[in-house]
Amino acid sequence: MTHFEATCFETLDYIKNSYSARICQLEEEKKAGKKIVGTLCLFVPDEIIFAAGADRVILCGGKNDAVSIAEQYLPRNICPLIKSSFGSIVNNGYSGVKSCSHFGLVDMVVAENTCDSKKKTYELMGDYVPTYVLDLPQKPEGPAAVKYFLEELNKFKGIMEELTGNKVTVEQLKKEIISSNETRKLLHRLYDLRKREYPPISGLDMIKVMQKQYVLSAEDFKEALRTLINEAEQTRADSIAGSKDEFTHRPRIMISGCPMPGGSTKVPEIIENRGGLIVVEESCTGTRSFWDLVDENKDPMTALAERYIKIPCSCMTPNDRRIDNILELAREFKVDGVVNYTLQFCHGYNIERYKVQQALKNAGIPVLSIETDYSDSDVEQIGLRVDAFMEMLS
Amino acid sequence: MTHFEATCFETLDYIKNSYSARICQLEEEKKAGKKIVGTLCLFVPDEIIFAAGADRVILCGGKNDAVSIAEQYLPRNICPLIKSSFGSIVNNGYSGVKSCSHFGLVDMVVAENTCDSKKKTYELMGDYVPTYVLDLPQKPEGPAAVKYFLEELNKFKGIMEELTGNKVTVEQLKKEIISSNETRKLLHRLYDLRKREYPPISGLDMIKVMQKQYVLSAEDFKEALRTLINEAEQTRADSIAGSKDEFTHRPRIMISGCPMPGGSTKVPEIIENRGGLIVVEESCTGTRSFWDLVDENKDPMTALAERYIKIPCSCMTPNDRRIDNILELAREFKVDGVVNYTLQFCHGYNIERYKVQQALKNAGIPVLSIETDYSDSDVEQIGLRVDAFMEMLS
Numbered sequence: 001m002t003h004f005e006a007t008c009f010e011t012l013d014y015i016k017n018s019y020s021a022r023i024c025q026l027e028e029e030k031k032a033g034k035k036i037v038g039t040l041c042l043f044v045p046d047e048i049i050f051a052a053g054a055d056r057v058i059l060c061g062g063k064n065d066a067v068s069i070a071e072q073y074l075p076r077n078i079c080p081l082i083k084s085s086f087g088s089i090v091n092n093g094y095s096g097v098k099s100c101s102h103f104g105l106v107d108m109v110v111a112e113n114t115c116d117s118k119k120k121t122y123e124l125m126g127d128y129v130p131t132y133v134l135d136l137p138q139k140p141e142g143p144a145a146v147k148y149f150l151e152e153l154n155k156f157k158g159i160m161e162e163l164t165g166n167k168v169t170v171e172q173l174k175k176e177i178i179s180s181n182e183t184r185k186l187l188h189r190l191y192d193l194r195k196r197e198y199p200p201i202s203g204l205d206m207i208k209v210m211q212k213q214y215v216l217s218a219e220d221f222k223e224a225l226r227t228l229i230n231e232a233e234q235t236r237a238d239s240i241a242g243s244k245d246e247f248t249h250r251p252r253i254m255i256s257g258c259p260m261p262g263g264s265t266k267v268p269e270i271i272e273n274r275g276g277l278i279v280v281e282e283s284c285t286g287t288r289s290f291w292d293l294v295d296e297n298k299d300p301m302t303a304l305a306e307r308y309i310k311i312p313c314s315c316m317t318p319n320d321r322r323i324d325n326i327l328e329l330a331r332e333f334k335v336d337g338v339v340n341y342t343l344q345f346c347h348g349y350n351i352e353r354y355k356v357q358q359a360l361k362n363a364g365i366p367v368l369s370i371e372t373d374y375s376d377s378d379v380e381q382i383g384l385r386v387d388a389f390m391e392m393l394s
Numbered sequence: 395m396t397h398f399e400a401t402c403f404e405t406l407d408y409i410k411n412s413y414s415a416r417i418c419q420l421e422e423e424k425k426a427g428k429k430i431v432g433t434l435c436l437f438v439p440d441e442i443i444f445a446a447g448a449d450r451v452i453l454c455g456g457k458n459d460a461v462s463i464a465e466q467y468l469p470r471n472i473c474p475l476i477k478s479s480f481g482s483i484v485n486n487g488y489s490g491v492k493s494c495s496h497f498g499l500v501d502m503v504v505a506e507n508t509c510d511s512k513k514k515t516y517e518l519m520g521d522y523v524p525t526y527v528l529d530l531p532q533k534p535e536g537p538a539a540v541k542y543f544l545e546e547l548n549k550f551k552g553i554m555e556e557l558t559g560n561k562v563t564v565e566q567l568k569k570e571i572i573s574s575n576e577t578r579k580l581l582h583r584l585y586d587l588r589k590r591e592y593p594p595i596s597g598l599d600m601i602k603v604m605q606k607q608y609v610l611s612a613e614d615f616k617e618a619l620r621t622l623i624n625e626a627e628q629t630r631a632d633s634i635a636g637s638k639d640e641f642t643h644r645p646r647i648m649i650s651g652c653p654m655p656g657g658s659t660k661v662p663e664i665i666e667n668r669g670g671l672i673v674v675e676e677s678c679t680g681t682r683s684f685w686d687l688v689d690e691n692k693d694p695m696t697a698l699a700e701r702y703i704k705i706p707c708s709c710m711t712p713n714d715r716r717i718d719n720i721l722e723l724a725r726e727f728k729v730d731g732v733v734n735y736t737l738q739f740c741h742g743y744n745i746e747r748y749k750v751q752q753a754l755k756n757a758g759i760p761v762l763s764i765e766t767d768y769s770d771s772d773v774e775q776i777g778l779r780v781d782a783f784m785e786m787l788s
Contacts, residue, residue: 075744113532120745135533138507351514
């Protein structure tokens with residue numbers, strides 16, 4: 001089996017290697033008095049943070065080395081994402097150690113009540129960094145949920161105004177909504193290219209781009225996206241990312257489920273190294289982050305509440321919107337099989353797996369379910385299962 | 395070490411052996427057209443169910459044998475309570491099999507969005523029995539949370555009216571609030587007796603009583619409590635539950651954490667068989683179920699919303715109320731040590747353990763943390779740890 005070669009657009013390299021420059025940028029901003037807000041979830045609207053004149057950086061951990069630090073405080077049997085995030089925060093900057101990562105640079109964490117583990121871990125996070133928690137209704141349908149969430153967003157706006165000393169105006173919010181929508185539209189364009197028979201970008205590369213979506217500044221990410229799309233669109237439709245032959249028999253895979261924050265690429269690497277081609281990611285580091293736009297013609301706070309509450313996270317019930325979306329993506333991206341990817345002990349996505357599997361079965365789409373953590377101990381075992389899945393799809 | 399002998403009030407036997415009679419009662423009620431509502435959590439107010447003229451029975455599973463049935467649908471690594479509940483529902487009455495338990499007798503489940511596993515499992519439950527889900531805010535403090543919960547309770551009232559065909563009147567609600575408060579006050583009286591140097595009832599017996607709190611009809615349970623208290627109060631303060639000698643050196647234990655539904659008595663049995671005396675349970679099958687009364691002088695729906703939202707479950711954040719309550723109970727019941735009891739994979743209570751341990755440490759109260767499931771495989775291992783804990787406390 002030939003290893004899948006990453007596509008080689010210049011911008012891809014820029015995005016992949018942008019971390020150090022971003023740290024310098026954040027440090028400069030802090031020196032200039034700008035406040036840095038850390039978030040850990042799509043449910044916290046960037047638009048409100050930016051409208052207050054703060055910058056934002058995501059704190060979701062994808063690296064295994066921070067897990068053991070967290071396990072001094074947290075149970076071992078919770079998901080690695082939370083342990084990695086918490087471990088990185090404990091380890092960086094807040095215990096007198098000089099920070100060498102973005103985890104040590106935030107002035108405030110704005111968290112959200114999504115899953116049990118995050119909700120309860122945020123209570124401990126406050127010992128290391130000022131932490132504000134947004135509440136979420138858990139039944140997203142109906143006016144009561146939007147109303148409750150809108151109230152929460154209004155409180156959050158007040159917190160941002162207090163942190164930055166800047167008033168969040170309707171004009172500023174509208175400007176930020178338009179700007180974020182532009183990024184969402186660019187991501188739609190980039191993902192559209194992956195619907196091609198020969199997508200110009202590998203799944204692994206795309207995931208690495210998406211991992212930078214909330215690390216880079218919004219403007220830098222948008223600019224990089226524009227260039228990347230230009231580079232990708234200029235290529236001939238049948239010549240990208242290795243030879244045509246190499247592509248011909250690659251099963252087209254959707255990864256669906258839990259997010260993959262920076263550092264976490266184990267499963268997509270296995271899939272693409274063993275013959276699969278990931279064409280779409282239904283996750284918070286995939287379509288869920290940009291699929292829906294914010295209505296630009298409404299009162300901005302209401303429009304934000306309405307858009308964000310619809311994110312089809314498994315913390316919501318019922319979450320049929322996600323099932324519908326998976327089926328729609330499978331059709332649009334001509335998917336041969338779905339890898340249902342969940343993090344160990346993520347009860348939400350693990351239980352929802354049953355409904356996802358049933359829906360895919362009914363649609364005649366094969367599915368492989370992988371529950372894993374950030375360690376390498378299951379790489380071979382997952383590899384064998386992926387091999388068998390690829391063989392079945394070929 | 396002598397085994398701890400259960401106290402022998404007649405009423406205790408009646409309560410412990412009341413299950414079959416209750417099944418007959420439910421069957422008779424159903425024949426007479428009464429609706430039976432199944433609940434799985436303290437956050438669903440009985441008062442509203444009763445005010446609509448329905449009966450209520452709890453569906454929380456405490457038995458291990460239903461777990462494997464559930465694991466055909468649910469991940470193995472979620473808590474045994476949910477698996478046992480779901481397995482019992484799948485197994486009883488709804489698949490054409492004649493029911494021989496209360497799980498098969500309910501007309502509707504009224505569930506609630508407390509933890510991730512329950513929330514997501516309820517989505518599957520609807521395939522077996524009509525299931526209505528109450529949403530909960532997750533930040534309980536402040537008027538917005540009460541308002542949102544009140545709206546949810548009003549919707550729930552409508553659902554009950556629809557199910558039963560009866561209007562829920564303010565008068566009926568007030569009557570039910572007074573009645574439920576009476577039960578709460580009786581439980582306070584019974585628990586007060588456990589503050590004695592020689593409590594008249596063992597922890598294991600008390601847990602078995604509490605396991606029947608939501609299985610028996612409200613009236614039968616209240617009546618049984620009255621008699622039990624009379625029996626217990628008539629005894630001399632130093633002569634109950636075995637000889638004085640037997641009591642003298644028993645460390646007084648609080649169990650704190652997850653609930654113990656009917657069938658689940660593994661850990662209290664170990665504790666009391668190995669020299670401990672459980673004097674109070676800080677759990678949903680303990681103090682959390684009756685500690686706070688509902689205000690009888692307010693609009694009844696508002697009073698219900700305000701009382702129920704305060705239940706210090708780990709699904710709420712922050713949950714300092716629980717920590718304060720644990721310290722208060724430890725003082726009041728003159729506790730020598732706390733067994734922090736959590737069900738495996740219950741993220742909420744498992745993560746909250748850190749705060750509980752810190753608070754108890756600061757108060758100078760020793761704590762033993764036990765995370766377990768419903769199987770017997772860890773009985774010996776837990777026994778050894780409990781032995782060491784008792785030795786330390788003696």
